[in-house]
Amino acid sequence: MKTVKLLILIFLAISSVAFAHSGVKDENVKKRMMVMKAMADNTKIIGQMLKGKISFDANEAKLALERLSSLSLETPEVFKVNATDPKSEAKSSIWDELDEFTKLSKDLAETTEVLAGSVVTINDLRPALKRVSSGCKACHSKYRE
Numbered sequence: 001m002k003t004v005k006l007l008i009l010i011f012l013a014i015s016s017v018a019f020a021h022s023g024v025k026d027e028n029v030k031k032r033m034m035v036m037k038a039m040a041d042n043t044k045i046i047g048q049m050l051k052g053k054i055s056f057d058a059n060e061a062k063l064a065l066e067r068l069s070s071l072s073l074e075t076p077e078v079f080k081v082n083a084t085d086p087k088s089e090a091k092s093s094i095w096d097e098l099d100e101f102t103k104l105s106k107d108l109a110e111t112t113e114v115l116a117g118s119v120v121t122i123n124d125l126r127p128a129l130k131r132v133s134s135g136c137k138a139c140h141s142k143y144r145e
């Protein structure tokens with residue numbers, strides 16, 4: 001668990017550099033976008049392995065899924081403050097329905113945790129990616145513009 005947390009910190013540090021130019025001023029909004037960016041980066045690793053753009057490595061896939069799980073648990077934390085920014089795509093209903101928002105995050109955290117323990121061959125990636133994507137979509141369709 002410690003390595004996962006450390007990796008997330010590294011991830012956030014890297015993505016904060018990439019974010020320096022995005023024009024988001026609000027620190028809370030920036031932070032939650034960085035968590036989302038890390039979610040996208042980790043999902044991309046699985047997608048690229050599936051497409052053969054990077055070679056299949058069960059352990060790397062497992063690590064990406066574990067990071068997705070930790071990031072999902074972190075999601076309600078970084079959305080706690082009802083912050084806004086002209087660049088934000090967050091719907092304000094999040095803060096009226098924090099319980100539901102938290103539940104969707106926890107669902108994805110559990111799904112990715114289970115998937116992390118189940119990826120053995122490259123054939124496991126497609127169903128895994130499908131489940132991850134539907135977890136992202138479940139929240140985006142409700143709470144993202």
Ligand code: HEC
Nearest residue numbers: 033036039040043088089090101104105108136139143144
């Ligand atoms: C519980 C809700 C929730 C879940 C689960 C979730 N997201 Fe998001 N995501 C959001 C919200 C809300 C925004 C808009 C944030 C904003 O603009 O302030 C967002 C924004 C994003 C963005 C855009 C960030 C930016 O730069 O503006 C990306 C990329 C993203 N999500 C990827 C993902 C991926 C990939 C997953 C699944 C692995 C995922 N998200 C799961 C709620 C969620």
